[in-house]
Amino acid sequence: MELDKKDRLILEALQADARQSLAALGKRIGLSQPAMSERVRKLEDAGVIEGYGARVNLRAVGVGLQAIIHIETTHAHIQKYVKLFETMPEVLMADRVTGEHCFIVRCAIADPADLERVVDTLAAHGSVTTSLVLSSPVRKTVTIQAARLPVK
Amino acid sequence: MELDKKDRLILEALQADARQSLAALGKRIGLSQPAMSERVRKLEDAGVIEGYGARVNLRAVGVGLQAIIHIETTHAHIQKYVKLFETMPEVLMADRVTGEHCFIVRCAIADPADLERVVDTLAAHGSVTTSLVLSSPVRKTVTIQAARLPVK
DNA sequence: GGTGAAACGTGCCGCTG
DNA sequence: CAGCGGCACGTTTCACC
Numbered sequence: 001m002e003l004d005k006k007d008r009l010i011l012e013a014l015q016a017d018a019r020q021s022l023a024a025l026g027k028r029i030g031l032s033q034p035a036m037s038e039r040v041r042k043l044e045d046a047g048v049i050e051g052y053g054a055r056v057n058l059r060a061v062g063v064g065l066q067a068i069i070h071i072e073t074t075h076a077h078i079q080k081y082v083k084l085f086e087t088m089p090e091v092l093m094a095d096r097v098t099g100e101h102c103f104i105v106r107c108a109i110a111d112p113a114d115l116e117r118v119v120d121t122l123a124a125h126g127s128v129t130t131s132l133v134l135s136s137p138v139r140k141t142v143t144i145q146a147a148r149l150p151v152k
Numbered sequence: 153m154e155l156d157k158k159d160r161l162i163l164e165a166l167q168a169d170a171r172q173s174l175a176a177l178g179k180r181i182g183l184s185q186p187a188m189s190e191r192v193r194k195l196e197d198a199g200v201i202e203g204y205g206a207r208v209n210l211r212a213v214g215v216g217l218q219a220i221i222h223i224e225t226t227h228a229h230i231q232k233y234v235k236l237f238e239t240m241p242e243v244l245m246a247d248r249v250t251g252e253h254c255f256i257v258r259c260a261i262a263d264p265a266d267l268e269r270v271v272d273t274l275a276a277h278g279s280v281t282t283s284l285v286l287s288s289p290v291r292k293t294v295t296i297q298a299a300r301l302p303v304k
Numbered sequence: 305g306g307t308g309a310a311a312c313g314t315g316c317c318g319c320t321g
Numbered sequence: 322c323a324g325c326g327g328c329a330c331g332t333t334t335c336a337c338c
Contacts, residue, residue: 001212011213014206018170021311035326037313048212053205054166060153060200061163068249068256082289094290097220097283104220104256104283105290131249131256137234138246138257173334186305189336 001046006031010039011048018052063108066092066133067115071103073126078102080125090118102126153198158183162191163200170204215260218244218285219267223255225278230254232277242270254278 003011009029013020026036043049058066071081078096081103085094093106105122109115115130122128155163161181165172178188195201210218223233230248233255237246245258257274261267267282274280 003213008213011206011208015208016203016205018204018206023311032327033312034314034328038325046212048209050207050209051168052170053168053207054163054170055202055205056163056167057200057202060198061155061160066247068247085290091290092292093288095218095220095288096286098286099281099283101283129251131251131253134248134250136245136247138237138243140244175334184305185335186337 001042001048003048007039007043007048010036010043014040014049014052058108062110064111065109065115067107067109067118068131068133069105069107069119069122070101070129070131071105071122071126072101072129073103077125081122084121084124088118088121090114101129153194153200155200159191159195159200162188162195166192166201166204210260214262216263217261217267218288219259219261219270220283220285221257221259221271221274222253222281222283223257223274223278224253224281225255229277233274236273236276240270240273242266253281 006029010025013025013028022036022040023033025040026033029036031039040049073081082094085091085103085105088107090107090109091105092108095104096102097104107115107118109118119128119130158181162177165177165180174188174192175185177192178185181188183191192201225233234246237243237255237257240259242259242261243257244260247256248254249256259267259270261270271280271282
């Protein structure tokens with residue numbers, strides 16, 4: 001789908017606040033409410049907008065810390081890891097990457113015992129290197145998905 | 153703020169779809185619409201909900217690839233890097249971490265030339281190690297913020 | 305829980321390329 | 322003539338009491 005200037009403005013505005021009304025959105029962009037409705041629907045149908053999410057403060061749901069864990073393993077274990085990630089609520093994001101590591105995994109950690117458990121679990125089929133997140137100077141909006149909220 | 157079971161359900165539901173109506177939300181949770189309205193407002197005021205964002209398909213906005221770049225530098229350059237990140241639209245996320253690296257940075261890349269430019273820029277005050285993202289088996293919802301959408 | 309106000313979806317018409 | 326935006330209407334949803 002081809003995006004024009006107004007589509008980009010709409011995406012910007014919806015990322016800043018996805019719950020604003022179509023009328024407000026229209027006012028900001030310079031379009032009527034029905035026109036906005038139409039454009040947003042098209043962006044959704046074309047898959048440009050994949051959905052809308054709330055940005056939840058992780059500290060408020062008991063996640064005091066995040067860890068970025070690098071995993072090195074052999075090709076034979078790749079699929080096992082993918083399945084493992086899916087069962088772990090602490091795993092916020094897992095990327096398969098090029099380079100000496102196979103996966104880079106971001107985890108939500110409640111406390112040191114939690115971290116230990118996560119590291120031990122992930123070390124099952126490979127070796128792990130753990131970095132703790134001290135601060136996140138840039139964070140262009142990470143939301144964790146509903147079903148995976150770590151249970152407190 | 154203390155979250156009860158229903159608050160957690162609300163957070164889940166809003167992360168799955170932030171644009172659903174309060175009435176629909178209430179039906180799902182088992183609360184009246186005014187009660188929902190009140191709860192959501194409190195979650196917002198308490199900072200548990202930090203905002204609402206659209207999840208945008210990065211490919212649709214011209215980002216074909218992501219790279220995770222590790223930066224090693226000396227303490228004197230930390231602040232310079234933070235400022236640098238903020239000026240770079242390609243930087244989606246930057247975390248300061250413990251371990252041998254100082255920063256782990258996730259970048260949105262349009263094409264190889266773009267990657268080269270980003271790497272060169274980031275290598276200004278330290279040394280970088282680049283990993284390309286092949287796939288993201290788990291991605292509990294990353295949205296990039298409006299103002300930083302890479303211009304195509 | 306109820307009520308006034310605001311938002312949403314739809315159908316129709318006019319403009320423009 | 323096709324695509325897109327504006328206007329007006331009925332319906333739903335919201336905020337406040």
